Amino acid sequence: MELCDLSAFEIGQLLREKRASAAEVLDSALERIQAVDGRAGVLEPGEEQAEDKQRVHAFITLTAERARQKAAEVDRQLAAGEELGPLAGVPVTVKDIFCVAGTPSTAASRILANFTAPYTATPVARMEAAGAIMVGKVNLDEFTYGSSNESSAFQPSPRNPWDTSRVPGGSSGGSAASVAAGEAVLSLGTDTAGSVRQPAAFCGVVGVKPTYGRVSRFGLIAFGSSLDCPGPVARTVRDAALMLKVIAGADPNDSTAAAAAVPDYLAGLEDGVRGLRIGLSPDYFKITFPDPRTGEYTQQPLPAEIEAAVRKAAAQLAGLGVEIIEDVPMPNTRYGIPVYFVVSRVEAASNLHRYDGVKYGYRTNDPVKDLTELYRKSRMQGFGPQPKLRILMGMYVSAAQYSAQYYKRALKVRTLIRRDFDQAFDPHGKYRLDALLTPTTPTSAFPMGAVYGDSVLMQYADQLTVPANHAGIPGISVPGGLDADGLPIGIQLLGPDFSEATLLRIGRSFEQATEGEEWRKARPMVLR
């Protein structure tokens, strides 16, 4: 085990005990990146190279120089006996959907490929103020539009460190892959329909979608302004709690960042789960897919291995004193994706209007006859197919003659989705749950190229995670086992607004209870 494989917590201890320096920890991460990452994603990748298929390709921009400066600063503080920040010396990656001053901040799109951010997003600034060492900006689906990272304009796109013929998930594919491969200890991702939790599940790491508004979105290049949630990716629950504590909280630059106090997520993390009420819902043990022959939407049972992992987790939690409540109805779960197709696209269309080739980003080099042609050609050449799809759908379902039928209707169904959770968590209701335990994803990581091109099938990868985004509630995914192919399975915990401390506590108890299990000894393919 190398320094880069340690937890943030362990690194903090090592530094404070002067058994390692921040420079040494950083070197360990940079060596790991050198060993496993291969080429970074670029706009013109050229011919596939022999080793491409065995490498992780998590990065778009490696920020080694910046990292060295920050590590030197931490070592200086250590030598001077100054107090260290809670993330001091910890190598982190940042999903390239966040503006970081002085770095290319591309959104994995040609339209921002030449954009160097003039300011730093709040969650990143807070991590750096806490001493974190950003080693680079990692790859993602273009503008976060996708669940496999394959839509990035920067190729080769990331591969799953457990099996590099498979996707890492998306859109925070680079975040999850870099943490799973030991290239970073923590990563900052975003979750709009599951984009932190799903790749965390595929890559066998911990991912947190905080309550909407828990973490400031200032500096986050917007996709769905009512859905986007910056969140931590880590290898342990404690590390996720540590990072969430650093990034959460009100921000004068984001009026949607909640003024609610940030609890100490570490206090009480080890308190156990006795007496908690955790629900299981039959609506999360079914998955919806279009029938390949008829195109009709049918429901099928969840793959047996995934259901088994969730039920085993429930049994283990029951053994720790949790009361498991079965048959909790969440009947509007199946509408999560249809609602998402409408609501997220309207918000995306609106948020992408600003990319017009005028003030920043890509402007066409073609001769144009007027300003309108400048807009059209710049957007046509700058955006990939996924942004174009989202803009067009967004404009269609919000158009005056269709908005009652689509957009307004979807916003009403969003209310129903929220109500399912309100009823499940109501402290005076029938179920009075502290949390809901569900699978994170309907499948384990699928092969590269298997789903991309079918935009509906791709979107349905998020069917078990997206309801939390509509409802605004928090959710976490923790590793829950491996499937028969040795691929990670994630289990998900969902809770009421601002219940991250409880979800982390449950996750930590589960993690502790399964510490010695065989599946925890397995390592990703790239590390064997």
Add this chain to the structure above:
Amino acid sequence: MTEQISPETFAHLVELAALDLDADQAEYLRGELNHQLKAISELAAIPLDEDVPLSSHGVLYTPEISPELRKDDWKPYANPAEIIAQAPESDQGYIIVPDIPHTTLE
């Protein structure tokens, strides 16, 4: 019956969206949109009472968790030149763009 986006409607959307697609791209995207509309049509059959409110977001923003808005005082940005320099073409603090389309009025 699922609503279908016709080529004419699609072309109109493309114009509204300030995009410019070639025929192959247009057909592929139109096909994907219609494919997605099938998923969206799942919403049509849900019984919705008149009084179900719209939710533009999930979390209820109570006064306790809503931040106070700051005073409407403007503060000059420290380095406007740095921002203008981001533009593909600029001159003396102005961003240069082609002229708007001209229409001759009857």
